[in-house]
Structures are given as C-alpha cells and as structure tokens.
Amino acid sequence: MRSKIIHLVLGLILVVLLSVCTIKASASDDAYKQCENTVKKWASSSVDHKVQEDKHSLRDLLFFLHVPRTGGRTYFHCFLKKLYSNSQECPRSYDKLRFDPRKANCRLLSTHDDYSMMSKLPKEKTSVVTILRNPIDRVFSTYEFSVEVAARFLIHPNLSSVAKMAQRARRKTSAVSTLDIWPWKYLVPWMREDLFARRDARKLGGQSHLVTNDSYDMEDVLMPLHEYINDPIARDIVHNGATFQIVGLTNNSYFGEAHEVRHCVLKYHSLGDHVLEVAKVWGKRKLDNMLYVGLTENHKESATMFANIVGSQVISQHTISSSSAEVAEQRSLLSSTKSDLTGQSNSTHETLKNVSSTGEDEVRRENLTVGKLMEAYESCIANLRNSQAERRVNSLKRISPANFTKEARRQVSKILIEEIESLNSLDMKLYTYAQHIFTKQQTHVLHNMVSAQEIQTSTQTTSSYPIFNNPPSWKVSISVTALLLVLFIFLFVNSRRRTSKVKL
Numbered sequence: 001m002r003s004k005i006i007h008l009v010l011g012l013i014l015v016v017l018l019s020v021c022t023i024k025a026s027a028s029d030d031a032y033k034q035c036e037n038t039v040k041k042w043a044s045s046s047v048d049h050k051v052q053e054d055k056h057s058l059r060d061l062l063f064f065l066h067v068p069r070t071g072g073r074t075y076f077h078c079f080l081k082k083l084y085s086n087s088q089e090c091p092r093s094y095d096k097l098r099f100d101p102r103k104a105n106c107r108l109l110s111t112h113d114d115y116s117m118m119s120k121l122p123k124e125k126t127s128v129v130t131i132l133r134n135p136i137d138r139v140f141s142t143y144e145f146s147v148e149v150a151a152r153f154l155i156h157p158n159l160s161s162v163a164k165m166a167q168r169a170r171r172k173t174s175a176v177s178t179l180d181i182w183p184w185k186y187l188v189p190w191m192r193e194d195l196f197a198r199r200d201a202r203k204l205g206g207q208s209h210l211v212t213n214d215s216y217d218m219e220d221v222l223m224p225l226h227e228y229i230n231d232p233i234a235r236d237i238v239h240n241g242a243t244f245q246i247v248g249l250t251n252n253s254y255f256g257e258a259h260e261v262r263h264c265v266l267k268y269h270s271l272g273d274h275v276l277e278v279a280k281v282w283g284k285r286k287l288d289n290m291l292y293v294g295l296t297e298n299h300k301e302s303a304t305m306f307a308n309i310v311g312s313q314v315i316s317q318h319t320i321s322s323s324s325a326e327v328a329e330q331r332s333l334l335s336s337t338k339s340d341l342t343g344q345s346n347s348t349h350e351t352l353k354n355v356s357s358t359g360e361d362e363v364r365r366e367n368l369t370v371g372k373l374m375e376a377y378e379s380c381i382a383n384l385r386n387s388q389a390e391r392r393v394n395s396l397k398r399i400s401p402a403n404f405t406k407e408a409r410r411q412v413s414k415i416l417i418e419e420i421e422s423l424n425s426l427d428m429k430l431y432t433y434a435q436h437i438f439t440k441q442q443t444h445v446l447h448n449m450v451s452a453q454e455i456q457t458s459t460q461t462t463s464s465y466p467i468f469n470n471p472p473s474w475k476v477s478i479s480v481t482a483l484l485l486v487l488f489i490f491l492f493v494n495s496r497r498r499t500s501k502v503k504l
Contacts, residue, residue, distance in 0.1 A: 035264035042261050055289055056444065058313035060125040061090075062291075063117065064110040067242050068183060069141035070131040071296045076110050078380035079306060082373060083314040083365070084108040112182050115286060116248030116255045128289070129310060132242055132434045133296035135427035139420050142187070142238050143216075143228050144404045148391075149178055150191035154398040159196055182252040183237045190233055194223045195399065215402045216412055222399055226416055229423060235266060240426040246283045284433050293437045301442065303377060308445050311373045318365050 064080065066072035088107040111117065118126065133141075156162045166179075178184045202220055212218050216225040228234055236251060244250050249258045287293055292309050294302035396402055421428060 032268055035260075035268055038257065038260050039264055042257050055291065056309070057127075058291060058310065058317070059127040061106065061121060061127070062108050062310070062314075063121060063126050063128045064108070065115065065117075065128055065130040065245070066110060066112050067130060067132060067138075067245055068112060069138050069145060070133040070294075071299065072110075072131055074381055074384055075131065075294075075306065077384060078377045079303075079311065079373070080108060080110060082368070082376050082380075083311060085365070112245075112252075114245040114248045114250045114253055116253045116258070118248075119254055127291040128286075129292040129294075129306075130246070130287075130290060131294040131296060131302065132431055135240075135242065135424040135431055136417060136420050137296070138242065138427075139229065139238060139424065140225075140404075140409055142183075142241075143225055146184070146187045146191040147195075147222055147399070147402070147404075148395045149184065149188045150195050151395045151398045153192050154195060154199065159193065162192070182250070183241070186233065186237055186251075191223065195221075198222060210401060212401055214411060215404055215408045218399075218402055221402055225412065226419075229416075229420055232266075235423070236262065239423045243283050243426045243430050246286050246430070283430050287430075287434060287437055293434055293441065295434065295438050298438065302438075304374065305441055305445055307370050307373050307377070308449075309441065312370050315365075315368050315370070315373070318368070 062080075062084075064072070064076065066076070084107055088105050090106040090109040109117075109121070115128075118128070153162050156165065169177075179188055198219075198221060207220060210218070210220055218224065229239070241250070244262070248255050249261055251259065251262065253259075292306060294306060296302075396404070
C-alpha cells in the first residue's frame with residue numbers, strides 16, 4: 001500500500017514537472033516567435049533597393065559617420081577642420097542633442113551617431129563617409145581607451161568626489177566632454193566604477209606594489225580583457241558595433257525598434273545569426289552608397305584617397321562659392337562707389353576694408369589645393385599623435401604597471417583572440433567587404449588621375465604649334481635685345497678698323 005502511494009506521488013510530481021516544462025517551452029516558443037516577427041518586420045522595412053546615382057559626387061551636406069576607435073578624430077581635426085569653417089559645421093548630435101540641418105551654411109556633420117541619423121537629414125542632399133578598422137584591433141582599442149579615460153579620475157579619493165567635480169564642471173562650461181558622447185558615456189563610467197572598486201580592494205588587502213607580465217590580465221588593478229569582452233555591456237555596445245552603427249541599430253539609435261531587435265539578437269543566438277546576416281547585407285549596401293570608405297590599417301593610402309575623393313570636391317565647392325561671393329561683392333562695391341560720388345568717400349574706404357578683412361582660415365581655404373591639404377594633414381597628425389601619447393602615458397601611470405603596447409597585444413593568448421573574432425563575426429565579414437570597396441575606390445581615383453593627366457598632356461600637345469609661332473613677349477624682347485647687341489658690336493668693330501686704316 002505504501003509503495004502504491006509513493007508511486008502515485010512520484011507520478012503526480014512527474015506530471016507537474018512535465019506540465020511546467022511544457023508551459024515554459026510554450027512560453028519560450030511564444031517569445032521566440034515574437035522576436036522572429038520583430039526581426040522580420042525590421043528586416044523588411046530596412047531593405048533599401050535604391051542605389052544612389054553618381055555616388056562619387058559630393059552633395060550639399062557631408063555626414064561623417066564616426067565609428068569609435070578608427071582614427072576618425074584625426075580625420076576630423078586634420079582634414080575636415082581644414083576644409084570647413086566653424087560656421088559650416090552643423091551643431092553636434094552627440095547624445096541626441098537637437099540640431100537643425102536646414103540651418104544656413106550647414107555643410108558638415110561629424111558624430112558618433114549611427115546611420116539612423118539619416119532619418120533626420122535631407123537624404124537626397126547628403127553624402128556619407130566613414131572609416132572601418134579590423135574588428136579585433138578595434139575591440140582592443142575600445143578596451144584600452146575605456147581604461148585610459150576612466151583612470152584619469154583616480155586622482156580623486158572616491159566616486160563621490162568624482163560626482164561633485166563633474167557637477168562643478170558642468171556649471172562652468174557647456175562644452176561636450178567624452179562622458180557625453182556615445183559609446184563612452186556608457187563604457188567609461190562602467191570601467192571607472194570597476195577601477196575604484198579594485199583600488200579599494202587593494203587598499204584593504206594591503207597591496208602596494210604589483211608586478212605583471214600581462215597588461216590585459218591584471219585582475220588586482222583593472223578588469224581583465226577576457227572579463228570585459230564577455231560582460232553584457234560589451235556584448236550590447238562593443239561587439240559587432242561597427243555593423244550596428246552602419247545599419248542604425250545601436251543603443252543610441254533614432255529607430256524605435258532598434259532596442260528590441262538587439263535584445264532578440266542577444267537572447268536568441270540562432271535568430272541573432274539571421275538578423276546579423278540581414279544586417280550584413282544591408283550594411284554592405286550602405287557602404288556601397290557611401291562617398292568614401294577608409295581603412296584604419298591602410299592609413300597612408302586612406303588619407304591620400306580622402307584628400308582626392310572628398311578634399312578635392314570640397315575645395316572645388318569653395319572655389320565656386322568664392323567666385324559667386326566675389327561677383328556679389330563687386331556689385332556691392334559698385335553700388336557703394338555710386339554713393340561715394342555724392343561726397344561720402346569715407347564709407348568706400350570702410351567698405352573696401354571690410355571686404356579685404358576675411359579671416360586667415362578663409363583665405364587659406366580659398367588657396368587650398370589637394371597637395372597643400374596633404375601637407376597640412378601630415379603636420380597636424382604628428383602634433384595630434386604626440387599630444388594623445390602624452391595624455392595616455394599620464395593616465396596609465398595611475399594604474400601602473402599596466403602599459404598597453406603593440407608588443408603587449410601580441411602576448412595575448414590565441415584562444416582569447418579567437419573568442420573576440422567569434423563575438424565580432426559580423427564585423428569581420430563587413431570589414432572584408434570594406435576592403436573590397438577600398439580597392440575599388442583606389443582604382444577609381446587612379447583612373448581619374450590618369451584621365452586628368454591625359455587631358456593635360458593633350459592640351460599641351462594641341463597648343464604647342466601656336467606657341468611656337470607666337471612666342472611670349474619676354475622671349476621676343478630678349479631676341480630683339482640680342483640682335484641689337486650683335487649689331488652694335490659689329491658696327492663698333494668696323495669703325496675701329498676704319499680708324500686704324502686712316503692712322504696707317
């Protein structure tokens with residue numbers, strides 16, 4: 001009897017467990033289907049079959065889609081700041097700050113915003129440029145920069161002191177800081193809290209001097225790299241970040257469905273693979289339609305191509321706008337001259353003075369060429385790198401003996417490198433495609449340069465015969481002078497001979 005009761009109880013427990021499992025499986029299936037529908041809806045609405053015509057031509061507005069840790073800051077300061085004046089820069093959109101792209105003279109938007117920003121811009125009048133980097137190196141650089149910026153706050157005794165300092169700084173200035181910019185507004189505070197926690201733990205444990213051979217695995221000082229890459233924050237923001245930024249699906253997106261789609265990717269890996277594949281196809285199309293795609297690893301070639309593809313067209317726009325401005329100024333001066341005839345001569349002097357008092361930067365832009373732009377770039381990048389290196393050294397002193405170098409990266413285990421590659425599978429595929437686009441761009445630039453050279457040679461050949469028959473005036477003057485000199489010598493010698501004959 002007792003055994004029957006036991007069997008009955010066990011049977012009931014088994015039934016309950018099966019029911020619970022069935023309910024959970026059913027709920028899981030429902031959640032999966034809901035995610036699947038969300039993904040399909042996003043995918044269908046995201047497909048843009050339209051291919052831009054004449055994508056090589058610069059439009060009215062240049063949108064620099066700055067993927068973090070690709071060298072974009074260098075391009076902004078050493079290229080774009082040379083090409084565009086402050087008045088031509090659109091108000092920044094870091095952290096979704098409001099701005100109006102229709103603002104007069106708004107020609108440049110440089111931001112870490114993702115491609116969803118295009119929903120706020122006049123698409124048919126906007127050209128997009130970007131730079132991509134090897135995803136493994138980009139993850140390393142993101143980790144290192146997060147640590148570098150967070151370490152600057154270790155001059156404070158605790159996080160409360162940091163918060164007070166931040167409040168005082170915000171009252172004094174309205175300037176945008178690193179902590180206002182995506183993705184650092186998430187990554188730096190996270191790393192900062194971790195650094196303070198580990199420092200406090202070392203103090204409690206009585207640790208003072210640390211010795212290590214691996215800067216990426218210093219558990220007592222900072223978050224190890226293997227821990228960093230597997231944290232949910234890194235999975236949401238860092239991994240495949242370039243692809244999500246190009247398709248507009250970051251956690252900073254203007255698209256309402258972006259968060260839900262990303263949530264599905266992280267929750268269901270099988271569905272995530274499908275989403276990422278769709279994103280890859282869409283991302284490729286976006287890259288195809290961009291005016292310029294640079295590669296961090298091909299730095300010198302990328303810079304040269306940027307100067308020839310983007311820089312040359314901006315310079316051309318300046319030339320055209322300057323010519324139009326000169327015509328307008330001449331008309332204005334003519335009008336002022338007429339009024340001067342009535343006796344107001346001083347106003348003419350003032351008008352001429354105002355016209356000639358253009359800023360030094362504006363004059364430089366008017367006289368800019370691709371060659372001069374590259375010279376300015378090389379000088380600027382050297383200074384920028386020196387200042388960045390100095391800041392980095394000063395920051396890392398606070399977490400010594402950590403020191404992020406190329407040699408230190410090479411010491412990281414192959415298993416960890418493979419894990420980073422796996423976590424960034426989509427970015428790896430997109431980067432491969434970006435290399436293909438880069439090669440096509442090089443071919444296009446080379447073709448244009450050869451064509452320009454052929455036109456120049458043809459012009460010189462065509463004009464050589466007329467030049468031979470109609471030499472420049474300075475050549476005529478020299479020839480005449482030479483003939484007169486020869487004639488003078490000839491006459492002088494003959495006269496001397498006649499004189500000598502008379503004496504004899």
